Amino acid sequence: MNALHYVPWAGVPSITSVALLSDLVASHRWFERTDRRAMLATLAILCIIIYAAVLGFLPDIYRLGFTPLPTVLLALTGIVLARRSTPLAVFALVVLLAFDLHLLPSMNLFDYIVDPIGGTFAIGWCAWRAAQAVFARPATVSRRAAATP
Numbered sequence: 001m002n003a004l005h006y007v008p009w010a011g012v013p014s015i016t017s018v019a020l021l022s023d024l025v026a027s028h029r030w031f032e033r034t035d036r037r038a039m040l041a042t043l044a045i046l047c048i049i050i051y052a053a054v055l056g057f058l059p060d061i062y063r064l065g066f067t068p069l070p071t072v073l074l075a076l077t078g079i080v081l082a083r084r085s086t087p088l089a090v091f092a093l094v095v096l097l098a099f100d101l102h103l104l105p106s107m108n109l110f111d112y113i114v115d116p117i118g119g120t121f122a123i124g125w126c127a128w129r130a131a132q133a134v135f136a137r138p139a140t141v142s143r144r145a146a147a148t149p
Contacts, residue, residue: 012104014111015095016043017118031087037129038088044126047119050110065108071096074109 013021020039023030031039053061064070078092098104099112106112 011115011117012106012111014113014115014118015098015104016091016113017115017121019091019094020118031091032085035085035088039091040122040125043114043119044122046110046114047116047123050114051116051119062108062110065110070109071099074113 016039019030020036023036028036049058050062052058074092074096078089078096081092082089095109095112099109104112
């Protein structure tokens, strides 16, 4: 029996969720704060798009995961990211390697990037960050600065 037998409701975690959880366990040593934010925002956007397509609100984008197009796009994204963030480029390479070696029980690349639990967390995180930005207190002006003409 594997560990996934005990949590059937959670499904198989994506490589993205595993990378973010392992970064959390490693006390944020693998990804910078901006990289984590970019990963969570991208995961939230992809989750919304893919699951909206699966539910029939958008054209069936999920089927593209069975074609070589997303693989090529992820490889090109990794190449572009290599100059800006080496950990994100390595992450893209790890996802491609996991997909090529069929480490998960799926033949769709999107299943290696997005999963329901990680996507729900990413959407919640983005909503929380947006609420913080909207409801943040404006900076108060000091009395001395306000008194000067």
